[in-house]
Amino acid sequence: MTQGQSQHVGLQAVNRAFSRFAHVTGYTVLCGALVEILGYQFAAPGRVIWPVLLPVAVTLALLVILDRLRTFAISVLFLIVGGATQFLVSFALLSAFPSIRSTDAVTLSLVSVSLVLVCGSGFVPSSTIIWGTVGFAVGQLASFAAALCTGVAYRPDAISIVVEVGLVLVELTDAITRSRRLTARPELDRAVIDDELSVLRYRVEGKAAAIMHDTVLGHLSAIAAGADGPLDPRMANQIERDVAVLIGEEWLRDASPAPDDSARSDWRRSALLAAVQEARDLSLTVDVTGDLGAIGRLTGERDVAIGLAVKQCLVNVLRHAQVSHAEVVVIGSATDVSVMVIDAGRGFSEHLVGSDRLGLRQSVRRRIESVSGEVRLWSTPGHGTSVLIQVPALPASGGSDA
Amino acid sequence: MPERGLSYQQLDPVGSYGSRPITLVLSLGIIAVAAGATALSWSAVSNPVAALLAVVATAISALGITFWSSPLRAPFRWTGFVVVMLFAAFSLVLAAAGTWNRSANVFEQWAPITVGLILVQLSSYRSARELTEATVLGGLLAAFVAVIHPTPSHFAEPTLVIVLGAAVPLVALGAGATAYSSVIVRSLGRWYSRTATSERAASLAMKDHVLQSVHDDRVGILNDSVVPFFSGLLARGVITHDDREAAGEIASSIRSIMVADVDRSWLDSVVDEVASRRGGSESPGSEVVQDEFRLASGMSTEQRIVVRAVLIALFDHPGFDADGFAVLIARERGSAVVTLTALLDSDESIPRSGLAAYFAVLRIAFPDLHVSFQRPTLTLRFSYGLT
Numbered sequence: 001m002t003q004g005q006s007q008h009v010g011l012q013a014v015n016r017a018f019s020r021f022a023h024v025t026g027y028t029v030l031c032g033a034l035v036e037i038l039g040y041q042f043a044a045p046g047r048v049i050w051p052v053l054l055p056v057a058v059t060l061a062l063l064v065i066l067d068r069l070r071t072f073a074i075s076v077l078f079l080i081v082g083g084a085t086q087f088l089v090s091f092a093l094l095s096a097f098p099s100i101r102s103t104d105a106v107t108l109s110l111v112s113v114s115l116v117l118v119c120g121s122g123f124v125p126s127s128t129i130i131w132g133t134v135g136f137a138v139g140q141l142a143s144f145a146a147a148l149c150t151g152v153a154y155r156p157d158a159i160s161i162v163v164e165v166g167l168v169l170v171e172l173t174d175a176i177t178r179s180r181r182l183t184a185r186p187e188l189d190r191a192v193i194d195d196e197l198s199v200l201r202y203r204v205e206g207k208a209a210a211i212m213h214d215t216v217l218g219h220l221s222a223i224a225a226g227a228d229g230p231l232d233p234r235m236a237n238q239i240e241r242d243v244a245v246l247i248g249e250e251w252l253r254d255a256s257p258a259p260d261d262s263a264r265s266d267w268r269r270s271a272l273l274a275a276v277q278e279a280r281d282l283s284l285t286v287d288v289t290g291d292l293g294a295i296g297r298l299t300g301e302r303d304v305a306i307g308l309a310v311k312q313c314l315v316n317v318l319r320h321a322q323v324s325h326a327e328v329v330v331i332g333s334a335t336d337v338s339v340m341v342i343d344a345g346r347g348f349s350e351h352l353v354g355s356d357r358l359g360l361r362q363s364v365r366r367r368i369e370s371v372s373g374e375v376r377l378w379s380t381p382g383h384g385t386s387v388l389i390q391v392p393a394l395p396a397s398g399g400s401d402a
Numbered sequence: 403m404p405e406r407g408l409s410y411q412q413l414d415p416v417g418s419y420g421s422r423p424i425t426l427v428l429s430l431g432i433i434a435v436a437a438g439a440t441a442l443s444w445s446a447v448s449n450p451v452a453a454l455l456a457v458v459a460t461a462i463s464a465l466g467i468t469f470w471s472s473p474l475r476a477p478f479r480w481t482g483f484v485v486v487m488l489f490a491a492f493s494l495v496l497a498a499a500g501t502w503n504r505s506a507n508v509f510e511q512w513a514p515i516t517v518g519l520i521l522v523q524l525s526s527y528r529s530a531r532e533l534t535e536a537t538v539l540g541g542l543l544a545a546f547v548a549v550i551h552p553t554p555s556h557f558a559e560p561t562l563v564i565v566l567g568a569a570v571p572l573v574a575l576g577a578g579a580t581a582y583s584s585v586i587v588r589s590l591g592r593w594y595s596r597t598a599t600s601e602r603a604a605s606l607a608m609k610d611h612v613l614q615s616v617h618d619d620r621v622g623i624l625n626d627s628v629v630p631f632f633s634g635l636l637a638r639g640v641i642t643h644d645d646r647e648a649a650g651e652i653a654s655s656i657r658s659i660m661v662a663d664v665d666r667s668w669l670d671s672v673v674d675e676v677a678s679r680r681g682g683s684e685s686p687g688s689e690v691v692q693d694e695f696r697l698a699s700g701m702s703t704e705q706r707i708v709v710r711a712v713l714i715a716l717f718d719h720p721g722f723d724a725d726g727f728a729v730l731i732a733r734e735r736g737s738a739v740v741t742l743t744a745l746l747d748s749d750e751s752i753p754r755s756g757l758a759a760y761f762a763v764l765r766i767a768f769p770d771l772h773v774s775f776q777r778p779t780l781t782l783r784f785s786y787g788l789t
Contacts, residue, residue: 012589013414013417013585013586013589013590014417014420014586016585016586016589017410017581017582017583017585017586017589018582020578020581020582020584020585021522021525021578021579021581021582021585022578023581024577024578024580024581025574025575025577025578027577028570028573028574028577028578029570029574032566032570032573032574035562035566036562036563036566036567036570038562039560039561039562039563039566040560040563042560042562043560043562043563099559105567106566106567106570106571107563107567110570113574158439158512158515159515159571162435162515162519165431166428166431166519169427169428169431170424170427170428173423173424173427174423174424176423177420177423177424187711187714187715187760188416188707188708188711188763190711190714191707191708191710191711191714192707193608194672194675194710195703195706195707195710197608197609197612198668198671198672199668199703200609200612200613201612201615201616202668204612204613204616205616208616208617208619208620209660212620212656212660213660216624216628216656217653217656217657217660219632219649220628220649220650220652220653220656221649221653223635223641223645223646223649224646224647224649224650224653225646226641226646227641228640228641228642228643228646229640229641230639230640230641231635231636231638231639231640231641236636236639239632239635239636240632240636243624243628243629243632246620246621246624247621247624247629369699
């Protein structure tokens with residue numbers, strides 16, 4: 001969306017809506033005029049009034065056409081036919097009903113109101129005002145002519161005046177205030193785009209930080225905490241591979257927000273199982289239980305996120321829990337998959353963990369939150385730790401083979 | 403597509419805020435019609451108290467719309483709508499009572515026209531469904547009043563004509579108002595649906611730019627220290643005491659960068675962005691935003707967008723003093739409460755200022771928004787639920 005585009009669309013919508021307002025009001029008053037003429041005819045069956053139903057019906061038909069095909073020619077035709085109708089209705093009713101003492105009776109104003117509203121509505125304010133004023137003049141001229149022909153007093157009808165004055169005031173106000181009042185819209189458009197980009201940046205930074213934590217920081221910490229001596233060839237390979245991954249751009253493209261909505265279906269090849277296997281390779285005994293098939297309902301992105309998060313949890317068990325055994329329990333519900341990593345190690349207080357320790361915050365929490373998941377942790381010093389990772393999953397029928 | 407029952411104001415607060423000058427003009431016009439028609443047809447008034455009360459009821463109804471349509475009270479509440487329509491109904495009945503047994507002239511019975519115009523005023527603020535209901539009820543009331551209203555014997559109009567004369571102006575304007583509300587909500591809804599996909603495509607280049615910038619940042623960090631260190635280590639194939647010390651130092655410096663990154667919320671980033679846009683070279687985000695529990699992340703996308711736009715508008719507002727700016731987010735039961743303070747050297751009242759449109763949008767996103775401006779301190783307070 002470009003800035004200013006929504007402003008243009010907003011104005012178009014207002015113009016279209018105003019045009020519709022005018023036309024629906026026009027339909028209603030013309031239909032009202034038809035019914036009123038019928039009311040007069042039924043009240044005085046001896047007098048012939050019904051023929052004026054025809055010009056009102058023609059005006060109504062022209063309004064239908066104008067509603068669908070708004071051209072200058074049809075607008076002018078509407079004014080001519082409407083003016084003639086206004087004259088005929090006024091003449092017929094003023095001639096037949098002496099109780100109508102002047103041209104400002106409501107019955108005589110309905111066609112005139114439609115002439116004010118219909119033709120110019122929905123264009124720019126100046127055009128609406130000009131068409132409305134011409135319509136008003138045509139209507140009043142027709143009423144004046146009918147008054148002359150019938151000898152009844154001419155009085156401009158109040159409803160048409162109110163509608164014409166209201167139309168002019170509304171359009172003038174619109175024209176005067178339009179530029180000032182729309183200043184906020186481009187800023188909102190820009191905020192929409194900025195927010196989208198900011199969310200993307202947050203996701204990518206999160207992913208970069210998590211990868212950095214899992215790779216470079218891990219190697220550096222292992223070297224710093226290790227002993228002098230030859231570099232382990234496996235670690236050398238890993239370092240080479242990890243640095244190449246970070247300097248390359250593949251991981252960036254994976255972080256693009258286009259979601260992989262398909263479930264992996266084969267849980268045996270999931271990132272979670274791979275993480276468990278890696279922990280086992282590092283001499284940690286890991287028991288995996290529960291509804292393993294539910295993992296197959298995770299999208300690719302969530303599977304990877306949960307696998308890397310569980311890997312970090314198991315690395316934490318190895319590094320800090322002082323036990324060699326952990327349990328991973330998978331729980332599938334209708335809408336989520338939960339994975340619980342449990343150990344019976346020495347436990348810890350989360351608020352006592354140094355602010356520079358990033359494993360849980362960065363590689364578990366932020367990673368899981370970036371795929372709309374949630375992490376909860378229970379740990380007490382001396383009584384082990386349980387980490388519950390919960391992420392949304394596709395419905396149970398979506399491809400689990402368990 | 404928008405939900406049924408939405409109003410233009412709910413769907414496009416900025417656009418409907420644009421209707422407010424028209425609302426004000428129509429309010430004055432409606433009062434002028436009621437007062438003017440009563441004065442001009444005073445000879446037809448049989449009960450002056452009822453006639454004057456009808457004008458008062460009309461004025462309350464019209465001014466009620468002006469009051470409840472203020473950007474600081476958006477969205478226009480249902481209670482406001484009911485109060486406005488009740489007073490409009492009173493005006494119908496009182497105007498008829500004021501000319502009891504004297505008048506049959508439609509202009510002397512001006513209330514159906516003013517009630518119709520009140521419905522037109524409401525078309526930016528209430529849904530088409532509610533306007534339809536109000537139009538039907540108003541039309542029935544106008545017709546009923548016209549039927550029971552006694553007229554002098556020389557006005558021998560057919561009953562159907564009297565009923566239509568009273569009801570048609572109200573129903574016509576009400577139907578028009580309903581059409582306006584319905585069409586504008588549908589038009590905007592269709593457009594929003596269409597742009598939901600094209601918007602993503604339009605900003606692909608910007609997204610690539612973001613990805614590249616994050617990548618460059620990371621590669622910069624790696625190239626600074628990590629890559630040279632690992633290259634040397636891999637070439638030598640042996641870890642020495644110095645290597646272990648260097649590894650510890652590099653790990654510590656990377657960790658501190660990452661900690662700062664992790665602790666930084668989107669709100670910090672926005673404040674930094676708008677501050678730098680104003681020419682500031684520092685990053686005041688973490689200093690002026692106090693969000694101990696990182697509650698800013700609990701805002702929805704819509705709420706984030708609105709807050710971002712409000713912050714940009716505030717920083718760009720003439721007379722804004724960045725030194726007095728602060729945002730505090732605190733937890734209160736199940737909600738996060740935001741208190742935003744800013745110093746504004748402005749003589750304008752807030753509802754008339756360029757900020758009013760933003761507050762209208764803010765009120766839609768945070769219905770409990772409270773705005774106070776005691777020159778020069780502007781305080782915004784609002785909350786949102788935490789899940």
